[in-house]
Amino acid sequence: MRAAGDLGERRARRYTRAPMTELHDVLPDRYHASDVEERWQRAWAQTRAFTGATISRDGTPAEPSPGPKSYVLEMLPYPSGEIHMGHVKNYTMGDVIAHHRRRCGAAVFHPMGYDAFGLPAENAAIRTGEHPAVVTARNIARIREQLQRLGFAIDWDTEISTADPEYYRWTQWIFLRMFERGLAERREAAVNWCPTDQTVLANEQVVDGHCERCGAEVELRQLTQWFLRITDYAQALLDDMKLLEDWPERVLAMQRNWIGRSDGARVRFRTDDDVHEIPVFTTRPDTLFGATFFLVAPEHPLLATLVEGRGEAAAVMSYARAAARASLADRSATDKPKTGVFTGRYVINPINGDRIPVWVADYVLMDYGTGAIMAVPGHDERDFAFAKQHDLPIRRVVAGPDAGADTPLETAFAETGRLVNSGFLDGLEVEEAAGAAAAWLAERGAGEATVGYRLRDWLISRQRYWGVPIPIVHCPDCGPVAVPDEQLPVLLPDVEDYSPKGQSPLAANPEFLAAACPSCGGPARRETDTMDTFVDSSWYYLRYTAPHLSNAPFERALADYWLPVDQYIGGVEHAVLHLLYARFFTKVLNDLDLVGFREPFARLFTQGMIYRDGAKMSKSKGNVVSPDEIVARYGADTLRLYVLFMGPAADDIEWSDRGVVGARRFLDRLWALARAATPGGLVARPVASTLTGSPVSLGLVRRAEATIAKVSADIGERFSFHTAIAAIQELVNACTRHQADGGTGEPAGPVALRYAVQVAVSVLFPFAPHVTCELWSALGGERLWEVRWPDAEGTYLVKDEVTLVVQVNGKVRDRLQAPAGLGDAAVLDLVRERDKVRGALVGKRVVREIVVPDRLVNFVVS
RNA sequence: GCCGGAGUGGCGGAACGGUAGACGCAAGGGACUUAAACUCCCUGGCCUUUCGGGGCGUGUGGGUUCGAUUCCCACCUCCGGCACCA
Numbered sequence: 010m011r012a013a014g015d016l017g018e019r020r021a022r023r024y025t026r027a028p029m030t031e032l033h034d035v036l037p038d039r040y041h042a043s044d045v046e047e048r049w050q051r052a053w054a055q056t057r058a059f060t061g062a063t064i065s066r067d068g069t070p071a072e073p074s075p076g077p078k079s080y081v082l083e084m085l086p087y088p089s090g091e092i093h094m095g096h097v098k099n100y101t102m103g104d105v106i107a108h109h110r111r112r113c114g115a116a117v118f119h120p121m122g123y124d125a126f127g128l129p130a131e132n133a134a135i136r137t138g139e140h141p142a143v144v145t146a147r148n149i150a151r152i153r154e155q156l157q158r159l160g161f162a163i164d165w166d167t168e169i170s171t172a173d174p175e176y177y178r179w180t181q182w183i184f185l186r187m188f189e190r191g192l193a194e195r196r197e198a199a200v201n202w203c204p205t206d207q208t209v210l211a212n213e214q215v216v217d218g219h220c221e222r223c224g225a226e227v228e229l230r231q232l233t234q235w236f237l238r239i240t241d242y243a244q245a246l247l248d249d250m251k252l253l254e255d256w257p258e259r260v261l262a263m264q265r266n267w268i269g270r271s272d273g274a275r276v277r278f279r280t281d282d283d284v285h286e287i288p289v290f291t292t293r294p295d296t297l298f299g300a301t302f303f304l305v306a307p308e309h310p311l312l313a314t315l316v317e318g319r320g321e322a323a324a325v326m327s328y329a330r331a332a333a334r335a336s337l338a339d340r341s342a343t344d345k346p347k348t349g350v351f352t353g354r355y356v357i358n359p360i361n362g363d364r365i366p367v368w369v370a371d372y373v374l375m376d377y378g379t380g381a382i383m384a385v386p387g388h389d390e391r392d393f394a395f396a397k398q399h400d401l402p403i404r405r406v407v408a409g410p411d412a413g414a415d416t417p418l419e420t421a422f423a424e425t426g427r428l429v430n431s432g433f434l435d436g437l438e439v440e441e442a443a444g445a446a447a448a449w450l451a452e453r454g455a456g457e458a459t460v461g462y463r464l465r466d467w468l469i470s471r472q473r474y475w476g477v478p479i480p481i482v483h484c485p486d487c488g489p490v491a492v493p494d495e496q497l498p499v500l501l502p503d504v505e506d507y508s509p510k511g512q513s514p515l516a517a518n519p520e521f522l523a524a525a526c527p528s529c530g531g532p533a534r535r536e537t538d539t540m541d542t543f544v545d546s547s548w549y550y551l552r553y554t555a556p557h558l559s560n561a562p563f564e565r566a567l568a569d570y571w572l573p574v575d576q577y578i579g580g581v582e583h584a585v586l587h588l589l590y591a592r593f594f595t596k597v598l599n600d601l602d603l604v605g606f607r608e609p610f611a612r613l614f615t616q617g618m619i620y621r622d623g624a625k626m627s628k629s630k631g632n633v634v635s636p637d638e639i640v641a642r643y644g645a646d647t648l649r650l651y652v653l654f655m656g657p658a659a660d661d662i663e664w665s666d667r668g669v670v671g672a673r674r675f676l677d678r679l680w681a682l683a684r685a686a687t688p689g690g691l692v693a694r695p696v697a698s699t700l701t702g703s704p705v706s707l708g709l710v711r712r713a714e715a716t717i718a719k720v721s722a723d724i725g726e727r728f729s730f731h732t733a734i735a736a737i738q739e740l741v742n743a744c745t746r747h748q749a750d751g752g753t754g755e756p757a758g759p760v761a762l763r764y765a766v767q768v769a770v771s772v773l774f775p776f777a778p779h780v781t782c783e784l785w786s787a788l789g790g791e792r793l794w795e796v797r798w799p800d801a802e803g804t805y806l807v808k809d810e811v812t813l814v815v816q817v818n819g820k821v822r823d824r825l826q827a828p829a830g831l832g833d834a835a836v837l838d839l840v841r842e843r844d845k846v847r848g849a850l851v852g853k854r855v856v857r858e859i860v861v862p863d864r865l866v867n868f869v870v871s
Numbered sequence: 872g873c874c875g876g877a878g879u880g881g882c883g884g885a886a887c888g889g890u891a892g893a894c895g896c897a898a899g900g901g902a903c904u905u906a907a908a909c910u911c912c913c914u915g916g917c918c919u920u921u922c923g924g925g926g927c928g929u930g931u932g933g934g935u936u937c938g939a940u941u942c943c944c945a946c947c948u949c950c951g952g953c954a955c956c957a
Contacts, residue, residue, distance in 0.1 A: 259951070262875040266953045273957080291957060304957090343955050372955040382957050390872090391955050423872095463956055584952080654895070656883055661950085663883070671895050677910095732885070735894035742894090814890050819938045821890060859937050865889050869937050 035787045040680035042644020046779040050160055058794055059111075059162040062118040063554050063567060070555070070567060074116030080571045081107040081117060082550055082610075084579030084587065085171075087124045088148035090133075092155050094619045094626060094664065095580065097636050098652040101776075102616060102730065103578050104161045105653065108775035109724045111162075112798035118571055120553040121156065121163045123149050125172035127542040128206060128222060131475035135508050141475040145172055155636065159645045160779055162794070167556045171545035172475075176552060178498030179562035180545055181480040183594070185491045186601055188481070192238045193469075195481075195489055199308060199375060200468055201337060202230040207509030208472040209234055211541060212465045213267075213586045218338025227337045231308075235470040235479060235538065239593045243268050243462040245607075246592055255612035257659070263584040269463025274447045276383065276456035278303060278356040281364050285311060287356060290378030290461050293385065294450070295442035297360045298431035299406035300383040301396070303367045304349065307332035308375035312352070315367065321353035325369055332371040340371060347372055347395040358383070359455035360446065361432060370395060378461055386421065393421035406431045407439060467590065469541040474507035474514040476539030484526035484533040493527050499535075513537035546587055547594040550574055550609055569605045577610035580618070588613070614728055617661040619652070626664070634664055646777035647673040653730035653776060676780055679741050679769065683784040685748060686766045690789035694802060695760050705747055706761035713768040714805035716740040720772040721798070734776060740769045763788075771799060808863070813839075815846050816867040822849040833860040840866050 053059060065071045083103040086096055107119040125145050134141040149170060156163065169176055187193040201210040205225035209232065214221045239246075247268055250261055273292035279285065287305065291297075305312055307329035316322040328350045332340065339345075349370030356367055372391060373382055386396035386403040396403050405418055407426040414429035428434040433449070434442045450456030470479060478499045480492040492499055502521035507514040515521055515537040526533040554567040579587075588610070595609040618625055621632040639648045651672035656662040700707040716736050723733035744765050747757035757765075767788055774781040774793050785793040808829050813836065815823040823845040831839070837858060840846055846868075853870035860866050 257876095259875050263952050266874060269953075269956065271956075289957080293957080341955070345955095347955080370955095372957095374956065377956045384957085389957070391957075394955090461956075463953085581951085654883095660877090660884095665883070665896065667896055668883075674910095675895085681910095731883090732894080735885075738894055812890075816889085816938070819889095819936095824890065857937060859889095861889060861938095865938090867889085867937050 036680070036684045036784070038684070040677055040780065042646060042676075042780070043641075045783045046158075046160060046645050049779045049782045050157065052782075053160075053162070053794070056792075058792075059107075059119065060164045060166045062116060062164055062167075063571070064166050064557070070564070076114040076116045078571060079107075079110045079115040079117050079576070080550075080574045081110065081119045081576050082553075082574045082578070083121075084577075084583065085122045085124050085546060085549060086152060087127060087129070088145055088152050089129050090148045090151060092152055092636060094634060094636060094652065095616075097159065097648060098616055098619060098658070099578055099580070100156065100159070100161050101649045101652055102614070102658055102728075103576070104649075104778075105724060105730060105775040106576055106578075107162055108778065108794065109721075109798065112774075112794070112796065113725075114797070118553070119163055120167040120169075120556075121161075121165070122167075122169035122549055122553065123152070123171065124542060124546050124549075125149065125170040126177075126476045126539075126545055128473065128475070131473060131507065134475075141507070142172070145170075145475075158640060159636070159649065162778070167553050169549065169552055169556050171477075171542070171549060174498045174500055175557075175559070176549075177477040177501075177545065179552065180477050180540065180548070181492070181497050181499060182494060182562055183548060183598070184540070184544070185480060185494065185497075186603075187237060187597060188491055190597075190601070192241065192597060193235060194238065195233060195235050197231060197233045198236075198468075199229045199333075200232050200234055202228045202232070204228060206473070207511050209468055209470065211468045211543070213467075213543075213589070214541075215337065218336065218341060229333070229335075229337055229340065231333070234468055236466040236468055237544075237593075239467045239590075240462060240464050242593050242596050243270070243464045244460075245596055246464075246589065249592070249596070249607055252608045253611070253613070256610075257581075257613065257615050260581060260584045260588065260613065260615060264589055267464060267585040267589065271461050271463075273459065273461060274443075274450065274456050275379070275459045276359065276450060277454075278359065278381075278383065280315070280367075281355040281357055285315070287311060287381050288379045288456075289381050289383050290459065291383060292461075293388065293443065294446040294456070294458075295428060295431075295434065295437075295439050296385040296388045296406050297358065297383070297446050298428075298434065299385040299387045299404045300358050300363070300365060301386060301402045301404055302365050302384045303356050304370045304373045304382050304384050304395075305352075305367065306373040306375040306380040307369055307371050309369070309373075309380045312369060315354050316352050319353050321351060325350050325352050328369060328371075335371070347391065347398050349395060349399060351399075359450065359453070366401075368395075368399070376465060377463065387418050388422055390421045390423065393418070404430060406434075467541075467593075469544055470538035471541055472511060472513045473509060473539060474501075474504065476542060477501075477545060478515065479536045479538050479540055481536040482524045482526055482533045483536060484529060484531060486531060487526055487528040487533075489536070490526055490528045490533070496527075501539075513539065515539070543587060543590050547590045548598070550591070551598075551604070565604065572604070573606050573608055573611040576612050576614065578614045578616060581615040584615075615659060617657070617659055619655075619664050620661055621664040623663070634666075639669060643669060643673040644676075644779075646780045647676060650676070650734060650776050654734045656731055658728055658730055675738055675741070676777060678745060679773070680780070680784065682741060682744050682748065683766055683770065683787060686763050686788065689763075691767060692760050692763050695764055697804060700758070700761060703758050703761070705756070706758040709743060709747055709757045709761045709765045711805045711808070712740055712743050713765040714801045717768060717772060717799050718801035718806060721801070724775065730776070733772075737769055737773050740765060744769065768799065771796065811863040813863075814865045815840050815843065816865065817846075817849045817853075817870060819867060822846060829863050831862075833862070836860055836862075836866060 061071055063071055081103050083099045107117050111117040130145045131141045134144045184193055201215050203210050203220040203225050205223045215227050218227055220227055271292050273290055274294040275288050275290055277286050277288045312329060316325045349368045352367045352369060354367040355364045358365055384392040386392040387405045388407055403418055406428060407422060408414055408429045409422055409426045425439045428437050428442045434445060437445060447458040478501055480499045481489050482492060484490050502515060502518045504514050504518045522535055524533050524535045551563040551568050554571045555564040558564055591609050596607055598604045599607045624630050624632060626633045651669045654672055695710055719736040720733045723729040744762060770781045770784045782793045810826055811829045813825050813827045814821055823843050827839060855868050856871050857869035
């Protein structure tokens with residue numbers, strides 16, 4: 010290992026030598042990655058190369074930078090113990106963008122933190138008997154070490170952990186602002202319960218009826234829980250998508266699906282005794298005349314009242330209880346028979362006065378719409394199946410192309426058509442009829458057009474230990490009361506046993522539990538549930554801008570300066586979790602006038618997953634490739650280069666051990682090339698006139714300039730990192746080919762060659778910062794991370810010789826080199842001289858000649 | 872069923888109306904070596920050939936165009952999301 014100080018020493022030594030000294034004396038003959046990487050990581054830390062965007066050395070806010078700001082952010086890691094390849098790819102992408110923008114003159118902010126609360130650390134702690142805080146602290150230290158070993162240019166001064174009381178204090182503070190506004194509320198509802206994790210879950214954390222985390226089958230339980238009213242923002246979340254122009258279409262589509270807006274009408278039905286009103290939501294008010302029965306969900310609050318004292322009561326209530334016991338997966342299965350029980354009651358269809366029977370059926374969901382529906386079996390598949398099953402009447406109200414008013418229905422007819430058997434709606438198209446029916450209802454006070462959403466409120470309370478305590482005190486007289494701001498944070502108490510038992514472990518700590526009511530001072534009980542960790546990560550991107558602020562969660566001026574995030578990068582798996590929640594939080598904070606923007610992430614890039622042996626890498630499958638192993642064997646630069654070279658960054662890609670070797674071989678070639686390059690300090694871009702006598706040199710400089718243009722566009726605009734790397738490889742290959750002492754090609758001039766090598770090193774820097782800093786320094790440069798990103802010289806991008814393709818009827822018949830910029834006539838003359846072209850045209854009549862300047866000639870012949 | 876995305880060599884992929892297969896991996900041949908590894912050089916879409924070449928090729932079928940992997944229409948397959956959501 011070299012000592013830290015020998016960097017300057019080495020440089021000084023070179024300057025004192027004769028100018029023709031070979032670089033062999035400076036660079037070791039073999040590229041030794043760990044040696045190089047350690048040296049440069051130390052240099053960056055010592056010069057504070059990547060810190061101080063928001064905070065100066067003295068802790069005060071930094072001066073605004075003259076350049077444009079650029080907030081580059083990757084989704085913060087959950088500290089489960091080790092980073093995996095997905096993280097490496099994620100953070101390397103962010104690092105490449107951050108480095109590129111910094112060298113282009115932007116004020117770059119590139120922070121890092123840890124999503125440190127949550128179940129895995131807690132479960133690990135339960136297994137080992139350690140405190141979750143201990144496990145988490147160790148994991149964070151480990152991850153930080155790994156990130157530093159990979160050489161990421163992170164502003165470590167702003168590092169945060171969501172489990173730090175100085176952070177979660179402000180999570181609680183924001184929760185209280187929502188509570189004050191009625192956006193956080195406690196209410197009873199049928200909620201998802203994970204029997205394994207022993208806690209409730211948000212809707213977004215249930216996948217196909219199973220716990221997203223542990224895979225257990227989720228049960229539905231009627232419980233009183235804390236909700237954040239994200240549904241109040243359903244429309245805003247849809248509308249503001251227009252501010253998200255650079256988000257991947259699939260993420261927007263997923264959010265749209267998840268929010269699930271549907272336009273329809275609310276229709277008020279009354280029981281035939283005129284005592285109760287039961288509204289329904291329908292997207293098809295046009296089919297109101299086709300409603301032949303009426304269904305309520307088993308959980309419908311009116312159900313017990315409706316059947317009270319009737320002969321049907323026992324059967325109905327027993328059916329409702331059975332439905333309540335069913336798991337979410339069973340309940341939502343679409344392929345089982347449509348069960349239901351007649352309640353003995355009837356409601357009146359407001360549009361035609363029909364008296365129709367009320368049934369209870371478990372395919373009607375309590376938490377969508379109103380928990381009751383009008384059943385139109387003629388035009389809804391599910392209602393059709395129910396009608397068949399229970400022998401209920403089916404009435405056609407929409408005629409199809411081959412079906413009149415009296416054509417019997419073999420299946421539900423859900424397509425568009427003209428209304429029949431529908432009184433005043435007869436003859437109207439479905440769409441017109443829907444409007445007419447809604448208007449008719451509105452006039453008579455029996456309903457109105459309305460919008461339904463699939464999105465549910467966000468259930469945030471958890472009956473687990475390792476999370477943010479909900480800052481509420483329950484008073485027998487005053488109800489739930491906010492903990493005053495000055496008493497924050499409500500610290501997570503120590504408990505004897507934090508294993509899950511179906512209620513929060515915090516309840517086992519009597520000192521924590523007992524509290525005085527902040528409102529009346531009387532004895533009260535502290536809320537013991539903790540928050541979903543997605544709450545923690547819904548605002549962390551704001552905290553980075555003022556991570557040590559002690560009197561507010563963030564400073565508005567700094568937040569408004571840095572946000573929205575200019576480039577956010579993460580996995581698509583958070584499309585309807587974190588990304589939806591964070592958008593919601595930002596809108597709430599904007600409505601509270603705490604920030605001046607409505608969207609947190611202006612541009613989003615979702616990376617693909619890394620697979621191996623056809624499956625996602627996971628410990629249980631035993632197909633994990635450890636980043637540490639790769640770093641130890643080939644170096645961090647090789648790993649960084651490879652994860653981006655594998656393929657398009659957005660695509661899922663299969664890991665290849667051989668591919669890594671290829672990346673390392675490329676760095677070895679570059680090393681050898683730089684080592685063999687003519688010595689001396691950095692050279693300036695050669696002037697074209699000095700190269701005219703040397704086509705190879707000119708060609709090499711041209712290629713260098715083209716590479717600059719390609720790499721700049723690929724990083725800056727296209728996120729096409731693999732093609733940027735391929736372009737640099739082409740440049741390096743060209744240099745190798747034209748090296749004075751090797752290859753079969755004609756050698757390039759020493760200045761041109763050296764310049765081309767410099768360019769390759771310079772633009773490779775964002776991908777492989779350590780080795781390029783080493784080579785740059787050996788070439789006579791300094792502080793490559795601060796060197797202005799090169800602009801391609803336009804005059805070199807204009808070619809003076811081009812390859813012309815000659816086609817006959819669109820088929821390639823010949824290729825030739827020609828001077829650039831020839832006129833159409835000159836090109837045609839030139840091309841017709843060619844033997845191949847003559848041969849291809851013999852005996853043919855040319856009907857048309859197409860000339861694309863400097864590219865192609867196409868003879869259309871008959 | 873609805874909504875998104877994608878189909879190109881042995882493999883990952885490139886080519887944003889103009890040379891299909893850049894770059895890399897794997898493979899074959901050669902140089903170096905006592906030998907091997909490393910490294911370097913050469914050859915690699917398929918079929919055919921009198922070795923000049925010729926034909927066919929980007930999921931399938933149409934269309935637009937002088938010219939289509941690229942644009943349009945229909946279909947097939949795969950991946951992802953939503954789905955008893957009224």
